[in-house]
Amino acid sequence: MRNADVLRFARDAAAGYPLRTSLSVLAMAIGVAAVVVLTSLGDGARRYVVEQFSSLGSNLVIVLPGRSATGGFNPANAVTTTPRDLTVDDAAAIQRLPSVRRVAPLAAGTSEINANGRLREALVAGTASTYLEVRSFKMSQGQFLPVADWNRGAPVAVIGAKIQQEIFPGGSAVGELIRLGDRRLRIVGVLKSTGTGLGMNTDEVVFIPVAIAQAMFNTNTLFRILIEARSRDHIDAVKREVASLLKARHGGEEDVTVITQDAVLATFDKLLRALTAAVAGIAAISLAVAGILVMNVMLVAVTQRTSEIGLLKALGARGDTIRNAFMAEAAMLSLVGALTGYGLGLFGAFVLRQMYPVFPAYPPDWAVVAALVTALSTGLLFGIMPARRAARMDPVEALMKH
Amino acid sequence: MAVIQLAGIERVFHLGDSEVHALTHLDVSIEAGEYVAIMGPSGSGKSTLLNLLGLLDRPNTGTYHLEGRDVTTLSADEQAAVRSKRIGFIFQSFHLVPRLTAAENIALPMMLAGIAAGERAKRVTQALKDFGLDTRAEHRPDQLSGGQRQRVAIARATVMQPAVLLADEPTGNLDRATGDEVIRLLEELNQRGMTLIIVTHDQKIGSRAHRQLMMEDGALKSDTRSSPAAGKA
Numbered sequence: 001m002r003n004a005d006v007l008r009f010a011r012d013a014a015a016g017y018p019l020r021t022s023l024s025v026l027a028m029a030i031g032v033a034a035v036v037v038l039t040s041l042g043d044g045a046r047r048y049v050v051e052q053f054s055s056l057g058s059n060l061v062i063v064l065p066g067r068s069a070t071g072g073f074n075p076a077n078a079v080t081t082t083p084r085d086l087t088v089d090d091a092a093a094i095q096r097l098p099s100v101r102r103v104a105p106l107a108a109g110t111s112e113i114n115a116n117g118r119l120r121e122a123l124v125a126g127t128a129s130t131y132l133e134v135r136s137f138k139m140s141q142g143q144f145l146p147v148a149d150w151n152r153g154a155p156v157a158v159i160g161a162k163i164q165q166e167i168f169p170g171g172s173a174v175g176e177l178i179r180l181g182d183r184r185l186r187i188v189g190v191l192k193s194t195g196t197g198l199g200m201n202t203d204e205v206v207f208i209p210v211a212i213a214q215a216m217f218n219t220n221t222l223f224r225i226l227i228e229a230r231s232r233d234h235i236d237a238v239k240r241e242v243a244s245l246l247k248a249r250h251g252g253e254e255d256v257t258v259i260t261q262d263a264v265l266a267t268f269d270k271l272l273r274a275l276t277a278a279v280a281g282i283a284a285i286s287l288a289v290a291g292i293l294v295m296n297v298m299l300v301a302v303t304q305r306t307s308e309i310g311l312l313k314a315l316g317a318r319g320d321t322i323r324n325a326f327m328a329e330a331a332m333l334s335l336v337g338a339l340t341g342y343g344l345g346l347f348g349a350f351v352l353r354q355m356y357p358v359f360p361a362y363p364p365d366w367a368v369v370a371a372l373v374t375a376l377s378t379g380l381l382f383g384i385m386p387a388r389r390a391a392r393m394d395p396v397e398a399l400m401k402h
Numbered sequence: 403m404a405v406i407q408l409a410g411i412e413r414v415f416h417l418g419d420s421e422v423h424a425l426t427h428l429d430v431s432i433e434a435g436e437y438v439a440i441m442g443p444s445g446s447g448k449s450t451l452l453n454l455l456g457l458l459d460r461p462n463t464g465t466y467h468l469e470g471r472d473v474t475t476l477s478a479d480e481q482a483a484v485r486s487k488r489i490g491f492i493f494q495s496f497h498l499v500p501r502l503t504a505a506e507n508i509a510l511p512m513m514l515a516g517i518a519a520g521e522r523a524k525r526v527t528q529a530l531k532d533f534g535l536d537t538r539a540e541h542r543p544d545q546l547s548g549g550q551r552q553r554v555a556i557a558r559a560t561v562m563q564p565a566v567l568l569a570d571e572p573t574g575n576l577d578r579a580t581g582d583e584v585i586r587l588l589e590e591l592n593q594r595g596m597t598l599i600i601v602t603h604d605q606k607i608g609s610r611a612h613r614q615l616m617m618e619d620g621a622l623k624s625d626t627r628s629s630p631a632a633g634k635a
Contacts (some may be wrong), residue, residue, distance in 0.1 A: 001513060012501060045491035306498055310497075315511040315514055315558075316562075317514045319482075
């Protein structure tokens, strides 16, 4: 029997029993659609988080004091002791590296802010004018810290949105004087609200020149050095260059940790990919169920068409011809079901995107391929048993069933 | 040369603990172009014999030579090939595939044999004309009368030009007039040289054959040639 004839015969056989065929196609379609929609959700969550993270600043590389074996943020990073501290001079040296676009030193501490008759505890970040670009922040009022020598600093401050609301509710804060610890500083700008990033809520931070912060906290160490690479491709180079530069500057000792935003992102990315895969796995169960349903349908088909199988044998059909015809039918049910389910799944993802526009609910390619392949292979796998049963049928007995 | 040569055929069925001897010590020889009726009461082994002749069943012992070739030792696939090319079946209940049209039913054996679609169409058109089914080509079996259905079945059985035509109670589901018409059709095919073997209960139909094999309890009771026309056998 020619292949084209096998396919036509199987198609006609499937079309000859519309209810049975459409039910098994539906089951397969629901399975595939479930995989597509659920992985769209999972991968959408991943993309959402990745996008949110990217808003931390582009091509960010972070240097922290102390050697840490693990990448990413880690509570140990905050408490590691280090033989040699990061200094403003280190940051200035990094600035001269070829792959580096901008550098922002960061010294941190807490202090009391006192102004307009109100008192509040606030996180104080000592940094430089470059910080604004490195972190991709926007101003809502005034200017960020002025460009200045990092070792000297004008008595100015930039405050976060929340502090502005609490201390100067409703009014403009630019030009106001505040008292921060034992210093008197003039507010030159207010940041736009950004939410949490890099482990601190920027809306509740007071930014001052790094030299003033170091004098205020009586230290010459930095909490972090933030580096912006020239481009995404330069991130690895920056990482290498910074590590070797600081090693040289620190007497040959590797006592700093260089992490990239990529490493942080990669952790989240990995986490959410695993979540998506888990969800896909759960949805795949419905594919297995659909496969079993296809098997049931094919077993019913074999029983229902027993006399036809006997006839085909009497007319000279070989066992493998009959097996192929039934396998082709099972494959068609699965294929049509899988394609229908794919369409349904894409539609479901489209509806999700319409309902939640910020949520990029697109099914990942791997999930689509996996769903279609699983649907087809379960259909075929579960088609083998009924097809073999048909092929092995005794023609005399089969012909008597009528 | 004999088209069918059976020697020492035995067929035993096991029903639980008991053995049923459906066929015992059967030695029959049928020449090419003969018109044979196999008759006998229910359970006499007629159908078993027909299934055996059609290679749907195998004997426990004995040999079956079809056109001089020992077909008892063939593999299942080889037997399927012989059925496809040398044997045509006609059943009491027609056994048409309900979802296929008359033309598609007739084309079925050619499709199974892997004959190209163009050649199939040509032969189906010829067969439809030969059996007076031109206007019924696109009808499904449930849109055909009993006689038309059996004509489609006969067209299907002969489209591969087999050497032997095996008919199992071909008129069993038809009224007398239609049955006669079907028998006449089969006799015409026989006159054109096809070996015709009919299993029947019906004495009248049986007596029209040139040779009657009477079966009883799995054995051949008598082997008579009724018509002088068959004397040449």
